[in-house]
Amino acid sequence: MDNAALKLELLDWLIHLNDESKIRAIESIKNQSNDVVAYTVFGEPLTEAQYQKEIDKGVADVQAGRVKPLSEIKKNIAGMNKPEVFLSSEAEYDLDAIYEYYFGKSPQAANNIINNIIVQIETLVFNEQFQKEPSRLELRRIIRKLQDTLSG
Structure with a gap:
């Protein structure tokens, strides 16, 4: 069955569907975004959910004090025997x-x-x-x- 025929079959099924939990589950799938919104420093694609998770990890690092100011990093690099x-x-x-x-x-x-x-x-x-x-x-x-x- 090709995609067009499958879509029509699913549409017909959905029109006659009365189970609210299934309708909500389908709505949840519809609202999910798998579009790439960003990339890691290694070039790996990130969806919106993955991107948000990375942001949350960064915020947690800041709140836990696991970060250094850029000025300190620059001083360390400048002080290296290059x-x-x-x-x-x-x-x-x-x-x-x-x-x-x-x-x-x-x-x-x-x-x-x-x-x-x-x-x-x-x-x-x-x-x-x-x-x-x-x-x-x-x-x-x-x-x-x-x-x-x-x-x-």
């Missing part, structure tokens, strides 16, 4: 390839994309979670799993 970031020749090649690819479509887009990548590189915060480079212990390597790269 190492200089060096790009490998492969990374430089990749940036050139990205630039050339987008330049053919839009020079402005190419500039924006490369600038955004560079800003992200410059704002990296290094800590002990990054692997130490065995040949030079003062250096760190950022290791990302292929799955992480593909999904986010």
Whole structure:
């Protein structure tokens, strides 16, 4: 049965329905929204109900004192011994390839994309979670799993 025929059958059934609890249950389903209204920081879609739940969790964190002011976070980051970031020749090649690819479509887009990548590189915060480079212990390597790269 196709959707149009199913809808007609359901409509006929609903017209003749006398059970108030079933009518209220159907009304509840009708009023539910499964439309995406937001996304998580990882790009996962959120419905209105899920979004509201995330807001409620944030409010609960504030009320319980599990938050820090942005000024404190900025001070902590500024106080870190931020190492200089060096790009490998492969990374430089990749940036050139990205630039050339987008330049053919839009020079402005190419500039924006490369600038955004560079800003992200410059704002990296290094800590002990990054692997130490065995040949030079003062250096760190950022290791990302292929799955992480593909999904986010």
